[in-house]
Amino acid sequence: MKTPRYTSLLTTLPASVPFVGPETQERALGRKFSARLGANENGFGPSPKAVDAMRDAAEEVWKYADPTSFDLRHALARHHDVAMENIVVGEGIDGLLGYLVRMLVEPGQCVVTSAGAYPTFNYHVVGYGGTIETVPYQNDHEDLDALLTRAAETNAKLVYFANPDNPMGTWHNGAYIEARLDKIPDGTLLVLDEAYIEFADDNVAPKIDINDPRVIRMRTFSKAYGMAGARVGYALGAPQLIAEFEKIRNHFGMSRISQIGALAALSDQDWIKDVNKHVAKARGQIAQIADQNGMTTLPSATNFVALDCGQDDVFARAVLEELAQNGIFVRMPSVPPLNRCIRISVGPDEDLDLVARVLPKVLEKLRS
Amino acid sequence: MKTPRYTSLLTTLPASVPFVGPETQERALGRKFSARLGANENGFGPSPKAVDAMRDAAEEVWKYADPTSFDLRHALARHHDVAMENIVVGEGIDGLLGYLVRMLVEPGQCVVTSAGAYPTFNYHVVGYGGTIETVPYQNDHEDLDALLTRAAETNAKLVYFANPDNPMGTWHNGAYIEARLDKIPDGTLLVLDEAYIEFADDNVAPKIDINDPRVIRMRTFSKAYGMAGARVGYALGAPQLIAEFEKIRNHFGMSRISQIGALAALSDQDWIKDVNKHVAKARGQIAQIADQNGMTTLPSATNFVALDCGQDDVFARAVLEELAQNGIFVRMPSVPPLNRCIRISVGPDEDLDLVARVLPKVLEKLRS
Numbered sequence: 001m002k003t004p005r006y007t008s009l010l011t012t013l014p015a016s017v018p019f020v021g022p023e024t025q026e027r028a029l030g031r032k033f034s035a036r037l038g039a040n041e042n043g044f045g046p047s048p049k050a051v052d053a054m055r056d057a058a059e060e061v062w063k064y065a066d067p068t069s070f071d072l073r074h075a076l077a078r079h080h081d082v083a084m085e086n087i088v089v090g091e092g093i094d095g096l097l098g099y100l101v102r103m104l105v106e107p108g109q110c111v112v113t114s115a116g117a118y119p120t121f122n123y124h125v126v127g128y129g130g131t132i133e134t135v136p137y138q139n140d141h142e143d144l145d146a147l148l149t150r151a152a153e154t155n156a157k158l159v160y161f162a163n164p165d166n167p168m169g170t171w172h173n174g175a176y177i178e179a180r181l182d183k184i185p186d187g188t189l190l191v192l193d194e195a196y197i198e199f200a201d202d203n204v205a206p207k208i209d210i211n212d213p214r215v216i217r218m219r220t221f222s223k224a225y226g227m228a229g230a231r232v233g234y235a236l237g238a239p240q241l242i243a244e245f246e247k248i249r250n251h252f253g254m255s256r257i258s259q260i261g262a263l264a265a266l267s268d269q270d271w272i273k274d275v276n277k278h279v280a281k282a283r284g285q286i287a288q289i290a291d292q293n294g295m296t297t298l299p300s301a302t303n304f305v306a307l308d309c310g311q312d313d314v315f316a317r318a319v320l321e322e323l324a325q326n327g328i329f330v331r332m333p334s335v336p337p338l339n340r341c342i343r344i345s346v347g348p349d350e351d352l353d354l355v356a357r358v359l360p361k362v363l364e365k366l367r368s
Numbered sequence: 369m370k371t372p373r374y375t376s377l378l379t380t381l382p383a384s385v386p387f388v389g390p391e392t393q394e395r396a397l398g399r400k401f402s403a404r405l406g407a408n409e410n411g412f413g414p415s416p417k418a419v420d421a422m423r424d425a426a427e428e429v430w431k432y433a434d435p436t437s438f439d440l441r442h443a444l445a446r447h448h449d450v451a452m453e454n455i456v457v458g459e460g461i462d463g464l465l466g467y468l469v470r471m472l473v474e475p476g477q478c479v480v481t482s483a484g485a486y487p488t489f490n491y492h493v494v495g496y497g498g499t500i501e502t503v504p505y506q507n508d509h510e511d512l513d514a515l516l517t518r519a520a521e522t523n524a525k526l527v528y529f530a531n532p533d534n535p536m537g538t539w540h541n542g543a544y545i546e547a548r549l550d551k552i553p554d555g556t557l558l559v560l561d562e563a564y565i566e567f568a569d570d571n572v573a574p575k576i577d578i579n580d581p582r583v584i585r586m587r588t589f590s591k592a593y594g595m596a597g598a599r600v601g602y603a604l605g606a607p608q609l610i611a612e613f614e615k616i617r618n619h620f621g622m623s624r625i626s627q628i629g630a631l632a633a634l635s636d637q638d639w640i641k642d643v644n645k646h647v648a649k650a651r652g653q654i655a656q657i658a659d660q661n662g663m664t665t666l667p668s669a670t671n672f673v674a675l676d677c678g679q680d681d682v683f684a685r686a687v688l689e690e691l692a693q694n695g696i697f698v699r700m701p702s703v704p705p706l707n708r709c710i711r712i713s714v715g716p717d718e719d720l721d722l723v724a725r726v727l728p729k730v731l732e733k734l735r736s
Contacts, residue, residue, distance in 0.1 A: 006471055062412075229432055
């Protein structure tokens with residue numbers, strides 16, 4: 001008998017990962033990227049209060065973090081005007097999506113998502129043996145009507161819907177979602193991924209009863225709060241649903257320094273307002289760069305911009321690879337017609353200035 | 369139809385958690401513990417080099433960590449004289465144990481552990497629907513012969529064996545394990561949890577071919593390295609086994625600051641030597657305190673000492689609870705006869721001085 005004996009599911013899984021990190025590309029290229037604009041990180045950084053809190057916490061890292069994340073959940077409850085029992089904190093939205101899929105999806109059961117949407121969600125679904133059903137984007141927007149229709153057709157356990165959307169940056173107003181809540185099929189849970197919501201206008205977040213059992217919302221400190229490396233995400237939902245995470249999550253999975261940093265970051269909402277000014281300006285800069293190069297950009301309510309390269313995915317990939325050769329890390333969507341675009345995260349002026357200098361040369365080379 | 373629809377497994381799981389954190393007890397008590405000696409944290413703290421590295425990394429927390437943990441795995445490979453492909457880094461040993469159980473155990477399949485051994489391992493086994501078979505400790509030591517015999521009887525996928533052991537602190541020399549490797553049943557993987565190995569003498573770690581498919585070893589930065597709050601563990605094993613983690617793990621689950629801190633901590637082996645001097649001295653202090661109170665301690669190759677309270681679990685629990693009332697956080701084993709003991713983590717002089725002052729009063733109260 002061969003040792004070890006893996007589960008029958010594991011032996012069917014591909015050896016693929018949802019994202020290759022820029023560090024792996026840097027090692028292949030033999031040098032560091034000059035501009036890190038591919039992972040929708042927030043180059044404007046975290047609140048100085050969060051940095052100070054994390055620095056102060058370093059010496060006490062010999063202590064485990066509170067496995068209940070009490071202080072952070074307490075502060076988040078106040079921030080969102082909900083109860084602590086409506087909140088679970090986890091190792092980024094990635095970690096929470098993994099737990100959620102594990103809680104709901106048995107091998108062969110369906111989930112629904114948009115073709116080209118967040119690959120890490122799909123990674124978890126495949127990892128638990130679920131079946132992924134997709135619907136296409138409509139005009140570069142996720143299509144909640146089609147998602148819910150497909151959910152009804154496939155008896156789906158979960159529907160994934162990101163608003164604002166990644167990788168396109170587009171969004172629906174909250175009213176669009178609110179109007180469709182009653183179309184969620186019985187027995188289907190809507191995962192509303194709001195990783196980028198703090199970048200959007202106030203009317204983008206739908207008003208949903210926090211105790212509505214049909215929806216779970218995902219939030220993160222990775223984007224607007226500028227703390228991607230800290231791995232702090234949280235889910236908002238009905239207490240009964242949130243309580244189920246306790247049965248399976250890694251209770252001691254959270255970094256103590258990260259929790260303390262997130263708490264401080266949350267307290268500095270002025271910083272988020274400033275970040276949003278920088279982000280809005282940077283989105284304008286990227287649009288201008290595109291315009292100067294005969295390209296267009298999609299509207300964005302996020303900290304990144306999808307830049308339409310105007311041809312097919314082969315061309316877009318060539319642009320991406322040439323940018324990488326010139327020290328600029330960006331990514332691109334995975335399926336047509338989204339993959340006519342590359343996705344540029346906003347960043348400080350020096351990063352975007354580099355894009356402005358490099359892109360004309362890249363296009364000249366590829367068009368000639 | 370009720371929403372959400374959980375998996376049939378989830379609905380059978382208890383709403384229990386492996387450990388209640390001291391913060392929860394502190395909130396119940398209405399005050400902070402003066403001495404935090406219950407979670408086998410290392411109160412002597414991490415290397416100042418690790419602290420400095422984490423402080424320096426705080427400002428760059430807007431970047432995701434390298435999902436391959438390349439630099440840390442590279443350094444660990446050198447440290448252990450193995451290949452990078454023999455190492456996977458994860459969110460503490462807790463996180464890695466969860467992944468491992470998921471990789472191997474299908475509902476109803478058996479794993480074997482010692483009655484009273486690490487509860488978080490059991491939590492994961494239950495969480496994936498596995499069946500736990502236990503064998504008793506023998507003279508407060510884990511009994512590898514009995515574990516392997518039970519594994520053969522139950523067709524176990526996994527056997528859990530901690531060396532040195534938690535919660536008793538006892539150990540077997542490496543030769544004891546080496547002599548039993550050929551008794552591992554075909555199809556059974558031995559999980560050798562070496563969380564405390566850096567505290568033990570050199571002859572405690574067995575010499576096992578790193579590519580031996582029958583064994584996976586778990587290590588951590590939580591104990592000797594004093595970084596429990598950072599959540600960095602790693603597993604050492606055959607490349608084929610290590611590669612399987614890639615199919616299911618949360619690739620972006622690691623804190624960037626933690627990875628950078630662990631890398632710096634690993635480079636400061638002199639600090640570990642100093643820590644071990646402090647730990648040895650503190651173990652002696654605890655033995656002396658026990659002796660002064662008419663109690664005995666078990667030999668320990670860890671940073672904690674099991675203190676035999678000399679009566680049953682009711683008495684030991686009363687001691688533990690009285691200590692808590694007096695500001696001292698300790699824990700105790702969960703099953704007889706281990707639970708005649710309480711488990712005191714080593715700590716700085718001021719913490720142990722408090723134990724020395726409080727314990728006589730506690731015993732006087734309980735014995736009267």
